Amino acid sequence: MRLPELRKERYTVRRRNGLAIEMDEQENSTVNSGEKQAAVRIGMLGLGTVGSAVIALLWRNRELIQHRAGCQIEVVRVAVRQLDKERPVILDPRMLTDSAYEVIEDERVDVVVELIGGVEPAYEYVMRAIELGKSVVTANKELLAKRGGEILDAAKEKCVDVYFEASVGGGIPIIMPLKQSLVGNRIKRIVGILNGTTNYILTRMTKDGVDFAAALSEAQMKGFAEADPTDDVDAFDPMYKIAILASIAFGYRIPLDAIYREGIRHIGPADIDYANSLGYVIKLLAIAAEHDGMIELRVHPTLVPKTHPLASVSDNYNAVVIEGDSVGRLMFYGQGAGGAPTASAVVGDIVDAARNIRLKARGRIPCVCRVGVKVKSVDDVVSRFCVRMKVADKPGVLAKIAGVFGAEGVSIASVVQRESDGKSAEIVWITHSTPYRSLREALDGVSSLDVVYSVGKPLWVEAD
Amino acid sequence: MRLPELRKERYTVRRRNGLAIEMDEQENSTVNSGEKQAAVRIGMLGLGTVGSAVIALLWRNRELIQHRAGCQIEVVRVAVRQLDKERPVILDPRMLTDSAYEVIEDERVDVVVELIGGVEPAYEYVMRAIELGKSVVTANKELLAKRGGEILDAAKEKCVDVYFEASVGGGIPIIMPLKQSLVGNRIKRIVGILNGTTNYILTRMTKDGVDFAAALSEAQMKGFAEADPTDDVDAFDPMYKIAILASIAFGYRIPLDAIYREGIRHIGPADIDYANSLGYVIKLLAIAAEHDGMIELRVHPTLVPKTHPLASVSDNYNAVVIEGDSVGRLMFYGQGAGGAPTASAVVGDIVDAARNIRLKARGRIPCVCRVGVKVKSVDDVVSRFCVRMKVADKPGVLAKIAGVFGAEGVSIASVVQRESDGKSAEIVWITHSTPYRSLREALDGVSSLDVVYSVGKPLWVEAD
Numbered sequence: 014m015r016l017p018e019l020r021k022e023r024y025t026v027r028r029r030n031g032l033a034i035e036m037d038e039q040e041n042s043t044v045n046s047g048e049k050q051a052a053v054r055i056g057m058l059g060l061g062t063v064g065s066a067v068i069a070l071l072w073r074n075r076e077l078i079q080h081r082a083g084c085q086i087e088v089v090r091v092a093v094r095q096l097d098k099e100r101p102v103i104l105d106p107r108m109l110t111d112s113a114y115e116v117i118e119d120e121r122v123d124v125v126v127e128l129i130g131g132v133e134p135a136y137e138y139v140m141r142a143i144e145l146g147k148s149v150v151t152a153n154k155e156l157l158a159k160r161g162g163e164i165l166d167a168a169k170e171k172c173v174d175v176y177f178e179a180s181v182g183g184g185i186p187i188i189m190p191l192k193q194s195l196v197g198n199r200i201k202r203i204v205g206i207l208n209g210t211t212n213y214i215l216t217r218m219t220k221d222g223v224d225f226a227a228a229l230s231e232a233q234m235k236g237f238a239e240a241d242p243t244d245d246v247d248a249f250d251p252m253y254k255i256a257i258l259a260s261i262a263f264g265y266r267i268p269l270d271a272i273y274r275e276g277i278r279h280i281g282p283a284d285i286d287y288a289n290s291l292g293y294v295i296k297l298l299a300i301a302a303e304h305d306g307m308i309e310l311r312v313h314p315t316l317v318p319k320t321h322p323l324a325s326v327s328d329n330y331n332a333v334v335i336e337g338d339s340v341g342r343l344m345f346y347g348q349g350a351g352g353a354p355t356a357s358a359v360v361g362d363i364v365d366a367a368r369n370i371r372l373k374a375r376g377r378i379p380c381v382c383r384v385g386v387k388v389k390s391v392d393d394v395v396s397r398f399c400v401r402m403k404v405a406d407k408p409g410v411l412a413k414i415a416g417v418f419g420a421e422g423v424s425i426a427s428v429v430q431r432e433s434d435g436k437s438a439e440i441v442w443i444t445h446s447t448p449y450r451s452l453r454e455a456l457d458g459v460s461s462l463d464v465v466y467s468v469g470k471p472l473w474v475e476a477d
Numbered sequence: 478m479r480l481p482e483l484r485k486e487r488y489t490v491r492r493r494n495g496l497a498i499e500m501d502e503q504e505n506s507t508v509n510s511g512e513k514q515a516a517v518r519i520g521m522l523g524l525g526t527v528g529s530a531v532i533a534l535l536w537r538n539r540e541l542i543q544h545r546a547g548c549q550i551e552v553v554r555v556a557v558r559q560l561d562k563e564r565p566v567i568l569d570p571r572m573l574t575d576s577a578y579e580v581i582e583d584e585r586v587d588v589v590v591e592l593i594g595g596v597e598p599a600y601e602y603v604m605r606a607i608e609l610g611k612s613v614v615t616a617n618k619e620l621l622a623k624r625g626g627e628i629l630d631a632a633k634e635k636c637v638d639v640y641f642e643a644s645v646g647g648g649i650p651i652i653m654p655l656k657q658s659l660v661g662n663r664i665k666r667i668v669g670i671l672n673g674t675t676n677y678i679l680t681r682m683t684k685d686g687v688d689f690a691a692a693l694s695e696a697q698m699k700g701f702a703e704a705d706p707t708d709d710v711d712a713f714d715p716m717y718k719i720a721i722l723a724s725i726a727f728g729y730r731i732p733l734d735a736i737y738r739e740g741i742r743h744i745g746p747a748d749i750d751y752a753n754s755l756g757y758v759i760k761l762l763a764i765a766a767e768h769d770g771m772i773e774l775r776v777h778p779t780l781v782p783k784t785h786p787l788a789s790v791s792d793n794y795n796a797v798v799i800e801g802d803s804v805g806r807l808m809f810y811g812q813g814a815g816g817a818p819t820a821s822a823v824v825g826d827i828v829d830a831a832r833n834i835r836l837k838a839r840g841r842i843p844c845v846c847r848v849g850v851k852v853k854s855v856d857d858v859v860s861r862f863c864v865r866m867k868v869a870d871k872p873g874v875l876a877k878i879a880g881v882f883g884a885e886g887v888s889i890a891s892v893v894q895r896e897s898d899g900k901s902a903e904i905v906w907i908t909h910s911t912p913y914r915s916l917r918e919a920l921d922g923v924s925s926l927d928v929v930y931s932v933g934k935p936l937w938v939e940a941d
Binding site: 066070071073080081082083178184185189192193196197198322339340345347353354356360361363364365369372373377378379381 | 530534535537538541542545546648649650654657659660661662789801802803804805806807808810811812818820821824825827828829832833836837841842843
């Protein structure tokens with residue numbers, strides 16, 4: 014289908030709700046159809062926080078971006094759910110449509126930018142764009158984690174690019190460094206704080222001593238957490254992200270059900286306190302590692318030594334530590350969410366897609382993932398653990414429990430007895446490295462001792 | 478000139494001096510001239526620490542790299558100064574030559590990797606490679622900082638690529654993220670710890686209380702510092718690196734004489750102690766910033782607040798903080814030197830050059846720097862400062878000195894009087910933000926007071 018040529022297009026960006034974008038009333042230059050090669054044209058799906066920030070950034074830095082990209086980047090059509098909603102950017106109404114397919118199928122559109130989120134209908138839109146030979150830029154981690162294989166296979170067949178830097182770590186460059194700068198490395202381990210919401214909640218719990226519920230509602234009030242917070246606090250979001258990073262790092266499609274996932278709802282002030290007094294902070298870590306061809310994939314609250322580079326990553330910041338066999342240990346740190354940081358990643362991808370279009374080099378870095386990844390069962394994952402338990406406060410109890418640990422081959426690194434009311438005492442154990450299975454079995458044994466009143470959920474402990 | 482076809486090439490990598498590379502005696506596959514498209518061929522200049530590590534990495538991870546790159550990367554010829562020197566990698570003697578031009582002009586060579594360092598003859602070699610239409614990968618910061626303009630102009634004219642990720646921050650991806658992922662951002666500020674040697678020395682002085690000379694000789698013994706350490710301790714090396722980063726970030730060629738440079742020789746244990754007690758650590762920072770079209774460029778020892786992300790970057794690690802108008806504050810951290818980390822960056826560049834050759838997309842991201850940068854005089858740079866002085870230990874001295882500061886418009890944030898032997902006392906001042914000129918003039922005035930016995934070199938103080 015052919016839309017009437019827009020002779021003048023107007024972007025107006027207004028300052029609202031503290032969104033730091035310029036007031037600007039200039040008009041975009043007219044583009045003749047004869048100058049087609051001078052511009053790469055964008056069709057955008059979604060105009061929420063990120064979409065608006067992308068438009069604002071492309072507009073505010075348009076000369077800089079054109080100079081660096083070697084061509085003009087022009088947004089020609091945007092699909093929104095509600096045409097008449099008030100937004101931080103005001104577009105010429107002729108650019109807007111409530112039909113995603115009108116954008117995708119617009120002949121002028123070279124690159125489709127998908128910013129609506131969720132699996133459906135985003136999947137159908139992205140596949141249609143690829144079918145039409147258009148490159149795709151997306152920030153959609155759920156889509157990529159769940160249907161990335163099909164999407165990237167289709168892209169490879171059609172020789173188009175699918176970019177997704179914004180899907181992990183917001184504005185932090187991670188995907189591109191992994192695919193390009195670090196291409197010579199066998200990646201051994203990736204450890205990330207990949208969810209800003211839970212990091213904010215854990216930071217508040219740590220610094221202000223509030224409980225989970227209070228920290229969550231504060232995060233919701235500040236707009237850092239959704240009304241339904243399950244995607245974040247139950248760790249689906251960082252699970253999607255580590256799946257994406259692991260697939261690039263290890264070169265395998267990652268089935269989500271192979272990832273061990275544990276959220277932060279069960280973390281209480283007492284856990285934070287104990288961790289602190291033992292020299293740790295609690296962080297929700299996403300971990301992917303490779304040993305002898307077996308991949309280890311897990312997302313869970315973790316005791317991180319205060320000396321670890323990730324321990325000081327606070328509030329809604331994200332960070333990723335990457336260990337390569339040649340480069341050693343790298344860390345990337347920055348804002349993992351929010352309109353402007355995410356827009357930075359989306360625009361970086363748009364420009365790269367534009368370069369490939371201009372040079373007829375689409376499909377320049379195709380997906381090279383294989384299927385058939387071998388993922389370690391969580392039972393076989395070796396780690397240190399921290400376990401808190403309530404026990405009878407009488408002689409011989411410690412020895413009895415230690416005996417059960419020993420029988421399962423779990424060796425104890427340190428033990429602290431913290432409070433006692435004369436009848437019961439609280440004991441915190443930190444183990445040496447042990448397979449999770451052995452720990453589970455030891456805890457089953459410990460729980461059945463009559464001197465043990467309750468055993469808390471074990472927490473994973475990260476090495477330095 | 479045409480060299481005889483090498484039917485079999487043998488790379489052997491041996492473990493020596495703790496260099497963690499594999500023992501491997503396999504033979505490289507024979508390449509027929511008819512299969513030219515399947516491989517991209519590398520000619521290497523220099524086979525020292527980095528060159529050997531590049532060969533070792535390309536060999537150790539050859540299958541992985543070929544899978545990711547979509548083509549074989551093959552080193553076909555290597556120029557060395559001494560043909561018979563013992564090296565950590567052993568190559569088929571027919572691959573070696575003591576003539577750089579034999580490598581550059583070898584018809585098989587698609588990419589010339591320059592790892593000899595220094596300006597001459599590296600400049601001539603690189604220009605010759607470009608003239609022949611070959612892409613170049615280099616780790617040579619001095620060459621780029623001094624002659625990068627001419628090299629990149631020539632590359633643009635010939636439409637070849639010149640890659641230099643390894644020239645800044647060793648294995649840390651910085652150049653590529655700046656050119657690609659962050660392309661939408663107006664970069665506001667770059668602050669880096671870019672020299673591992675001086676960071677190691679300052680870390681030893683801080684943690685072990687040793688003086689500069691002792692820390693330097695320890696660094697020399699450990700191989701972290703050269704016998705002639707001036708490039709590092711007088712801050713030439715980080716000056717070259719910040720020039721490279723600033724040129725990409727701000728889009729201007731950077732004349733080196735516009736960069737304010739101060740080394741760390743004058744830093745003593747007393748400076749470290751005072752800094753520590755005031756909540757700071759001393760780091761050699763390289764800073765580039767832009768305000769209203771004026772660029773600020775400086776390299777100097779700096780008091781960094783202990784809460785700043787750069788404060789915890791210890792030993793020979795490097796880190797770069799980048800502030801973009803959209804992405805906010807990012808930090809990249811990793812090993813800034815050494816064979817294996819630098820080889821990681823070189824191989825990343827080689828693969829990217831190979832992708833462009835394969836897709837006929839050379840010159841994909843050309844240099845877009847302009848000339849005519851406006852650099853702020855150091856006198857106009859606004860910062861906080863720390864000044865230490867020895868004064869007469871009698872009433873009214875503080876007020877007298879504060880009066881001179883006030884007359885020059887320098888306002889004092891804090892002052893600490895530390896030791897007194899009854900006759901003289903030591904005072905440490907930290908100022909609020911002030912132009913360097915005002916500070917200089919105030920210190921001239923203070924020095925001429927009869928109650929002031931000596932005034933130390935002022936130290937720059939970084940904000941949080």
